[in-house]
Amino acid sequence: MKKWLAVVVACLMLAGLVAGCGSQEKAPDKQAAFALSKNAEFIVPYAPGGGSDLFARTLAEIIQKNKFANEAVMIVNKPGGAGAVGDAYTFSKKGDSHVITAYVSGQMTSNLMNKTAVSYDKLTPIANLALDEYLLGILSDNYKNFAEMLAAAKAAPDEITIGGSGKGTEDELCVGLLNKYTGAKFKYVPFNSSGEVMSAMLGGHIKAGIFNPNECNAQIAAGKVATLGGFGVKRLDGVFKDTPTFGELGYKDVVFQQFRGIAGPPDMSPEAVKFWVETFRKATQTEQWKKDYLAKNGLTEHFLEPEEYKTFLAGENQKYADILKEIAAQ
Known part of the structure; x- marks a missing residue:
């Protein structure tokens, strides 16, 4: 009888140990979802009234209106240095998941031409949302x-x-x-x-x-x-509709489109990146975004997630560098 009880107890202990190991194995896969714990800063590296300002304010309004975030997303204009001042501010907020910035072609060309301190690859790529025309x-x-x-x-x-x-x-x-x-x-x-x-x-x-x-x-x-x-x-x-492209006018090489995306400070957590990607995905699926922003202002939808966006940015950076080198050689 004692031997039988010993076997039962041993089996129960083994089962408990296996269950415990199973829960320990699953724990690392369980990541706590990120949520804003205070108002977020949405940096616009240009003065109020421009394209980046409208881009950011439209997104902030959609997020607020539809309660896609649990705290407010506040627009903060930091103009100067063709985007360099705003980029430097965002870069200084290393690891801060409550700071994001509008990131567009101008900030990239500014870095290439003016040798500013913050290049595109020093920030955290979050998503590209659209292409803008000139x-x-x-x-x-x-x-x-x-x-x-x-x-x-x-x-x-x-x-x-x-x-x-x-x-x-x-x-x-x-x-x-x-x-x-x-x-x-x-x-x-x-x-x-x-x-x-x-x-x-x-x-x-x-x-x-x-x-x-x-x-x-x-x-x-x-x-x-x-x-x-x-x-x-x-x-x-x-x-x-009556404005011809420069290609139509006989200048096929006079072509340029601007990307409009979002970046964060260095070392933004993966959970925060995921939160912002999903927040902007929801925003770009609204009628307000599609009709009142894209269609009304002549933009093309072009949503890219972080890895795609990172590759896209590298390609754009090389393309701009090549064009600027040609222009400098004139």
Whole structure:
């Protein structure tokens, strides 16, 4: 009898040990889900009123409205240095999962041209959400078409001014492409934001400006501004339907599109990255995003998750470096 009881007790102990081992094996797979414990900072490395500002504010509004996050997402504008000031701030928040930043082509080109401290690979890639187009805008009574503006530029090198948001940004790259492939010599004038570019153009201080569709559509609809050419691969709809691409005008190499994505500080936890990816995925599936932002402002949906986004950024960085090297050699 004692022997039988000993066997039973031993079996029970062995079963308990096996169960305990099983629970220990599963424990590492169980990761606590990340949730905001305070308001998040959504950094915009440019002044209010520009494309990145609208991008971030639209997302923050959608997140708040639909309660996709348990705390508020606050917009914080940190303009300066063509995105370098905002990027430096985000970089300084190492490991902080409550800080994210809008990350667009201009920040990448700024780093390449100005040798700023924070390159794309020093931040945590979260997701790319869309591709934005570029347009050459003028006051509606300045030139009838691009051919007329081009003739004026060739007749007076460095006198026909084109404004853009910052030194070493994608706006400057667009002007560089025009100079390289048209044989003209337009003069690039940097400003802190596209809002300042529009104000300078409306005030007659510059002849033209580089704009994303959402930065000039209201003035076009009002008849104050006209667009002479688009840098995309196909024409846009709406108020831009009559604007030819530069490819249509005979300059097939004058093509550039801007990516619009999200990045975080270095060493952001995988759980936090997953939280932000899912939050932005939900936001981009709303009608407000698709109709009121993408369709209304002429953007193309292009959602990339962290690993895809990381590969995409590396490819874009190399492409921009190659283009900028060609422009510098002019």
